[in-house]
Amino acid sequence: xxxxxxxxxxxxxxxxxxxxxxxKGTPSEVAQYLQGISKSVTVVGEEELKVTADHANVSLRAVxxxxxxxxxxxxxxxxxxxxxASLKDKGIDAEHVQASRFSSTPKYGLFGDKPKSYKVENVIxxxxxxxKEFQAVAALVDAMPEVRYDGIExxxxxxxxxxxxxxxxxxxxxxxxxxxxxxxxxxxxxxxxISEGGVAxxxxxxxxxxxxxxxxxxxxxxxxxxxxxxxxxxxxAANDFGEVIYRAxxxxxxxxxxx
Amino acid sequence: MAGTACRPYLRIAAVVRMRQxxxxxxxxxxxxxxxxxxxxxxxxxxxxxxxxxxxxRRRGLFAEVREAFWKQDPKITQxxxxxxxxxxxxxxxxxxxxxxxxxxxPADLGFSxxxxxxxxxxxxxxxxxxxGSHDHxxxxxxARADEVVQKFPFPRRPKNADVTLVIAGHGTEKSPDSRKPxxxxxxxxxxxxxxxxxxxxxxxEDPRIAEVYSLAKTKNIVVVPFFISDGLHTQEDIPVxxxxxxxxxxxxxxxxxxxxxxxxxxNGKLVWYSPSxxxxxxxxxxxxxxxxxxxx
Numbered sequence: 001x002x003x004x005x006x007x008x009x010x011x012x013x014x015x016x017x018x019x020x021x022x023x024k025g026t027p028s029e030v031a032q033y034l035q036g037i038s039k040s041v042t043v044v045g046e047e048e049l050k051v052t053a054d055h056a057n058v059s060l061r062a063v064x065x066x067x068x069x070x071x072x073x074x075x076x077x078x079x080x081x082x083x084x085a086s087l088k089d090k091g092i093d094a095e096h097v098q099a100s101r102f103s104s105t106p107k108y109g110l111f112g113d114k115p116k117s118y119k120v121e122n123v124i125x126x127x128x129x130x131x132k133e134f135q136a137v138a139a140l141v142d143a144m145p146e147v148r149y150d151g152i153e154x155x156x157x158x159x160x161x162x163x164x165x166x167x168x169x170x171x172x173x174x175x176x177x178x179x180x181x182x183x184x185x186x187x188x189x190x191x192x193x194i195s196e197g198g199v200a201x202x203x204x205x206x207x208x209x210x211x212x213x214x215x216x217x218x219x220x221x222x223x224x225x226x227x228x229x230x231x232x233x234x235x236x237a238a239n240d241f242g243e244v245i246y247r248a249x250x251x252x253x254x255x256x257x258x259x
Numbered sequence: 260m261a262g263t264a265c266r267p268y269l270r271i272a273a274v275v276r277m278r279q280x281x282x283x284x285x286x287x288x289x290x291x292x293x294x295x296x297x298x299x300x301x302x303x304x305x306x307x308x309x310x311x312x313x314x315x316r317r318r319g320l321f322a323e324v325r326e327a328f329w330k331q332d333p334k335i336t337q338x339x340x341x342x343x344x345x346x347x348x349x350x351x352x353x354x355x356x357x358x359x360x361x362x363x364x365p366a367d368l369g370f371s372x373x374x375x376x377x378x379x380x381x382x383x384x385x386x387x388x389x390x391g392s393h394d395h396x397x398x399x400x401x402a403r404a405d406e407v408v409q410k411f412p413f414p415r416r417p418k419n420a421d422v423t424l425v426i427a428g429h430g431t432e433k434s435p436d437s438r439k440p441x442x443x444x445x446x447x448x449x450x451x452x453x454x455x456x457x458x459x460x461x462x463x464e465d466p467r468i469a470e471v472y473s474l475a476k477t478k479n480i481v482v483v484p485f486f487i488s489d490g491l492h493t494q495e496d497i498p499v500x501x502x503x504x505x506x507x508x509x510x511x512x513x514x515x516x517x518x519x520x521x522x523x524x525x526n527g528k529l530v531w532y533s534p535s536x537x538x539x540x541x542x543x544x545x546x547x548x549x550x551x552x553x554x555x
Binding site (some may be wrong): 039040041042043044177185187195196197198247251253256 | 392411412413414502503504505506510511520521522523524525529
């Protein structure tokens with residue numbers, strides 16, 4: 001009999017030792033216990049804002065080459081003057097045309113230290129505000145062998161304001177998720193840190209405009225570098241010029257606090 | 260009565276002790292070389308090799324335990340030249356039987372295949388299979404997955420039945436063997452039916468890491484990187500591909516913080532991301548298993 005009592009006592013003790021620990025006590029004691037366990041959640045809030053582009057900066061490259069540097073520079077100047085004159089005829093003011101980067105490269109032959117020729121390149125940025133103006137720029141590339149198409153960047157008014165708006169709305173989205181967790185899980189989340197992942201900008205061009213650009217970029221004299229902004233065509237776009245997408249991401253880390 | 264009932268257990272225990280003792284003695288005349296890829300570009304990449312070599316050295320099972328690398332010092336050729344033990348076991352700490360672990364390194368060392376032996380008097384060299392293809396890696400992956408949700412509950416740890424386990428590997432379309440160990444682990448863990456589902460994703464082949472959100476049908480996702488070192492891929496590339504902003508990852512890295520916060524909610528799902536399998540303490544056992552296989 002004593003043996004059975006001993007076995008039963010042993011089994012009871014063993015079973016108790018295997019059981020899950022039970023948390024007992026007053027709410028403040030339980031809260032104190034839970035404080036010792038580090039619990040946190042990180043929420044990634046994202047926002048994407050599509051803004052109609054009101055202008056685009058088209059980059060053209062004027063490339064001239066001559067045996068003399070001075071001649072190459074003069075030819076390049078002539079090309080730029082022709083560009084400005086041609087654009088002016090088509091209603092684009094000279095103030096919308098800016099020479100932004102300049103470079104000259106001596107070219108050497110197999111023998112000798114003296115350059116065989118000089119290549120002068122000048123990047124010209126033209127601000128266009130409609131498809132008609134863009135077509136006028138495109139026509140220059142077709143008409144002038146010294147002019148190469150470099151790329152296009154769409155832009156919207158109040159760029160910084162849109163960026164701020166995207167970030168603010170990304171934070172709001174993270175906050176929305178936080179409130180959802182608090183409500184569903186009966187917890188309180190306190191923000192511990194916030195990290196802004198930056199705002200990425202992407203330009204989307206509308207269908208009609210894309211077709212024009214495609215024809216341009218497939219022309220034989222186009223620069224070998226791909227156009228930097230050639231996004232997927234959007235046939236449903238409301239306007240025929242293009243749009244800018246602002247994508248913001250924020251990462252908010254919350255710690256769990258007992259209510 | 261009680262005494263006679265205990266006797267068979269005592270006998271079994273004694274046999275186990277004898278076997279353990281025998282296995283310990285078996286390797287007392289041997290040297291173990293834990294072989295890593297290594298790189299001069301990232302000093303952390305060698306850490307798991309040093310970690311497991313130190314643990315196995317501490318256990319005192321081998322006459323000598325050495326670390327060796329293919330691309331950094333101490334180079335495997337140097338280490339082998341120094342060793343004179345009767346048996347030398349080379350265990351590649353690689354996740355797959357890919358180009359380096361199964362072709363280039365063994366061939367350059369003179370081995371005809373993997374695994375195989377080489378007579379180099381007074382020693383016999385054993386080139387073992389890489390650890391990543393061992394079935395015991397299942398335990399390592401499960402331990403990693405369990406550990407991360409245990410350590411970072413929100414607000415309590417999810418049940419495994421509500422979790423999709425994702426094994427993230429490098430993969431490469433150049434070598435179909437590269438993904439095999441991961442696919443095998445997916446199969447093994449799926450067979451256990453403890454998780455809602457198990458998937459493999461890769462850096463350099465399909466399905467890609469960013470696809471975890473569409474692959475997982477559960478709200479909770481645990482991602483275990485099937486990499487040896489906690490280096491560039493696991494600390495930077497994968498967190499970015501999982502959706503953390505590159506800038507945030509870089510800031511955390513510069514501050515010496517983990518680059519992924521556990522759990523992080525993204526696309527309406529909670530994602531836990533564990534450290535690499537390579538630094539799991541359980542890996543020392545897998546190394547020993549590879550030695551035992553080669554010795555048997």
